[in-house]
Amino acid sequence: MAFIVGCRCQGVGIPFPVGWIHAVAAPPSNGILTIITPLCYRCQARLDHVFKPFWGDIGRLPAAAPPPPTEDAIPIKPAEADAFYGRLAAADPEPETELRFTNPYTLLVAVVLSAQATDVGVNKATEPLFKKVNTPEAVLALGEEGLRDAIKTIGLFNTKAKNVMALSRLLVERHGGQVPRNRDALEALPGVGRKTANVVLNVAFGEPTIAVDTHIFRVANRTGLAPGKTPLAVESALEAVTPDRWRRHAHHWLILHGRYICRARKPRCLDCVVRDLCAYPDKTGE
Numbered sequence: 001m002a003f004i005v006g007c008r009c010q011g012v013g014i015p016f017p018v019g020w021i022h023a024v025a026a027p028p029s030n031g032i033l034t035i036i037t038p039l040c041y042r043c044q045a046r047l048d049h050v051f052k053p054f055w056g057d058i059g060r061l062p063a064a065a066p067p068p069p070t071e072d073a074i075p076i077k078p079a080e081a082d083a084f085y086g087r088l089a090a091a092d093p094e095p096e097t098e099l100r101f102t103n104p105y106t107l108l109v110a111v112v113l114s115a116q117a118t119d120v121g122v123n124k125a126t127e128p129l130f131k132k133v134n135t136p137e138a139v140l141a142l143g144e145e146g147l148r149d150a151i152k153t154i155g156l157f158n159t160k161a162k163n164v165m166a167l168s169r170l171l172v173e174r175h176g177g178q179v180p181r182n183r184d185a186l187e188a189l190p191g192v193g194r195k196t197a198n199v200v201l202n203v204a205f206g207e208p209t210i211a212v213d214t215h216i217f218r219v220a221n222r223t224g225l226a227p228g229k230t231p232l233a234v235e236s237a238l239e240a241v242t243p244d245r246w247r248r249h250a251h252h253w254l255i256l257h258g259r260y261i262c263r264a265r266k267p268r269c270l271d272c273v274v275r276d277l278c279a280y281p282d283k284t285g286e
């Protein structure tokens with residue numbers, strides 16, 4: 001059995017099956033579906049945007065069931081992309097990460113801890129921690145138990161503590177205790193994937209990388225700035241569409257725009273500086 005939803009993010013009022021959600025649901029024996037995180041894979045909209053839920057056998061889905069390729073979405077034109085970033089830049093000329101850190105190592109640790117957690121929650125735990133320890137050697141001396149205790153308010157803290165210990169060990173063994181300015185070396189560290197490496201390269205070393213998280217994925221798809229079915233596809237599309245002069249801060253402009261204006265559940269379209277450039281058909285306030 002599967003639960004699928006239609007989403008209007010790629011058509012004006014025309015429903016279509018959009019893909020598997022992270023599903024969910026109690027069997028409909030009581031007639032009530034319990035839905036968990038039903039995000040549209042494309043625009044990341046939630047319950048208020050999805051419709052036509054039904055139970056069905058995956059093998060019997062109608063021919064129209066496969067999700068439409070998001071690459072078919074009409075992307076923003078280059079001049080509009082330039083204006084898009086120009087507006088975000090005018091509103092916030094020097095955007096910064098909201099994670100607190102004191103050096104590249106503490107940035108790396110904070111980003112690893114921030115997976116599936118809020119920056120605010122991570123900061124609460126790391127501010128006192130980084131006052132005590134801010135190098136891989138010091139974290140190794142603190143020990144896994146001490147680290148776990150310091151970050152126990154953060155989700156998945158057990159796994160994250162193990163990863164931070166292991167990556168600290170590797171930094172000491174392979175990189176003299178320094179965070180490498182190199183994607184492959186970063187991604188070889190436990191708990192560090194492409195997104196984390198991109199954040200570290202961008203924030204710690206000023207590289208023009210764009211780390212696609214849930215906010216950027218949503219903004220890029222909703223607006224038509226850089227449609228793509230996967231974070232990697234969106235990252236490639238953003239690299240293609242983002243003018244060089246905006247590359248350095250593109251990551252933070254998009255993430256902050258997604259976090260505070262183009263929110264998943266209720267985008268604040270009336271307050272949005274790129275409203276007239278955005279292709280989202282369900283803007284709020286209309």
Ligand code: SF4
Nearest residue numbers: 262267269272278280
């Ligand atoms: S107009 Fe609305 S949907 Fe479009 S970018 Fe702005 S907040 Fe997001």
